[in-house]
Amino acid sequence: MSQRSTEKAEERVMMEEGLLLTAEVRRRWEVVLAEEVKKTCYIALPMVVVTVSQNLLRVASMSMVGQLGELELAGIAVATSLTNVTGFSLLFGMAGALETLCGQAYGARQYQKVGTYTYAAMISLFLICLPISVSWIFIDKLLIFLGQDPSISAEARKFSVWLIPSLFPYAILQLLTRYLQSQSLVLPMLWSSVVVLVVHVPVCWALVFSLGFGSAGAALAIGASYTFNVILLGVYLYRSKSCEKTRVTYSGDVLPSIKDFFRLAIPSAIMVCLEWWSYEIVVLLSGLLPNPQLETSVLSICLTVGVLHYYIPYSFGAAACTRVANELGARNPKAAKTAILAVSILGAVEVIITSTTLFCARSVLGYAFGNEQDLVEYVSDITLLLCFSIFADTITAILSGVARGCGWQDIGAYVNLGSYYIVGIPMALVLGFVVHLNGEGLWSGLTIGSVVQCVLLTVVTCLTNWEKQATKARERLFEGGFIDDE
Structure with a gap:
């Protein structure tokens, strides 16, 4: 009996020690997760301000031109849509390659490569800007060929030509x-973006109205503001000790790095543009529906709300990209997974709050865009669908950031192609024109495409071998080779 009692006592002690050990492991995990959430917020929250401020430059210019008259507003609206599709979206997408290259290089402490990749990317995008500039010169001929009014086409060309100097900055x-995001240096970008936006408004007003340049003045103001922002960040880059390790002079390694940049930049651009263009296509299709003015207005409102919200999950995705790339470069796959979990928690909290607020305000949301009762009721009816769209977009924005951090831009391009052009847009056409759900049908098709995109990216992320991804990141940096994903 004494021996049995001793054995039971020993078992009880071992069980208690196991429970204590489990509790200690859980506490450590919670501390690590809380620290990762803090790092993510440090990147994501300033990036929201940076992204919004940069995009508000064009919005502010467009609103001022709208006061010149209907012709000027119509011209700049068409020009803005086309220049976004043919220029800005392409450059924005290609720049995503630098998130992978610089992020992983910085995590691996290959600081010289961060600067080298940045130089290579600058040369590459300058070359891309040249054909874009030529295409914008002839944008009026394209619009007339597509059946647009010649006077609107002429006004759009005027704005587009004066917008060419803004491409390069x-x-x-x-x-x-x-470059700065990969090093978690986000506060300089925040302050520079806010300063530029504050300066942009009076400068744009002066060029459009006081000096009488009209829509051309708005385009010049955009270019000047981008240039001013580049100058501010350039001064910080060359004066700050934080950039001292990655601030390198031009070397012979730059030209070979252009090939590495393009290998990621092309699928990165395709990944971004395929999603961006799908929404533009659906808004254009709404003009073919019965009562096109109402349908186009409502879908434009949905697109406006969706874009305004997208800045938040995109910034979370940028934070996920930076953290995942840094940790994979440092060969810390467990930390990369923790970063994904932390960003996902933040995204889930944000989208629940946003969707709930939006749904509760559905009956008054339409009044923010007009007083027509038909418009207000239509917006109220489509808000639930808009909430589903926002939920899916939040997940995909975060997982797209993870894809960029890992270097999966090619996978992301295939996912977006299948989601939107094999599923989303065909479903939009069927629901909108065959089932006669009109605008709700078109937006439903896009939402279905977004859900498919979300599911596919989630499956890819969950099935990923993170040890293998960390190995690939190191091989990419130290051997200069790219290993194809299986």
């Missing part, structure tokens, strides 16, 4: 943003 700005 915009490209550099996107690259400097990725």
Whole structure:
């Protein structure tokens, strides 16, 4: 009996020690997760301000031109849509390659490669800007060929031609943003973006109205503001001790790195553009529906709300990209998984709050865009669908950031192609024109495409071998080779 009692006592002690050990492991895990959430917020929250401020430059210019008259507003609206599709979206997407290259290089402490990749990206995007500039010169001929009014086409060409000088500083700005983001240096970008936006408004007003340049003045103001932002970040880059390790002079390694950049930049651009263009296509299709004015207005409102919200999950995705790339470069796959979990928690909390608020305000949301009762009721009816769309977009924005951090841009391109052009847009056509759900049908198709994208990216992320991804990141940096994903 004494021996049995001793054995039971020993078992009880071992069980208690196991429970204590489990509790200690749980506490450590919670501390690590809380620390990762803090790091993510440090990157994501300032990036929201940076992204919004940069995009508000064009919005502010467009609102001022709208006061010149209907012709000027119609011209700049068409020009803004086309220049976004043919230029800015392409440069924005290609710059995403730098998130992978610089992020992993910085995590691996290959600081010289961070600067080398940035130089290579600048040369690459400058070359891309040249054909884009030529295409914008002839944008009026394209619009007339598509059946647009000649006077609107002429006004759109005027704005587009004067917008050409903004292409080059915009490209550099996107690259400097990725360069600093990969090192978690987000506060300089925040302050520079806010300062530029504050300066942009009076400068744009002066050029449009006081000096009488009209829509051309708005385009010049955009270019000047992008240039000013580049100058501010450039001064910080060359004066700050934080950039001392990655601030390198031009070397012979730059030209070979252009090939590495393009290998990621092309699928990265396709990944971004395929999703961006799908929404533009659906808004254009709404003009073919019965009562096109109402349908186009409502879908434009959905797109406006969706884009305004997208800045938040995109910034979370940028934080996920930076943290995942850094940890994979440092060969810490467990930390990369923890970063994904932390960003996902933040995204889930944010989208629940946003969707709930939006749904509760559905009956008054339409009044923010007009007083027509038909418009207000239609917006109220489509808000639930918009909430589903926002939920799916939040997940995909975060997982797209993870994809960029890992270097999966090619996988992301295939996912977006299948989600939107094999599923989303065909479903939109069927629901909108065959089932006669009109605008709700078109937006439902896009939402279905977004859900498919979300599911596919989730499956890819969950099935990923993170040890293997960390190995690939190191091989990419130290051997200069790219290993194809299986």
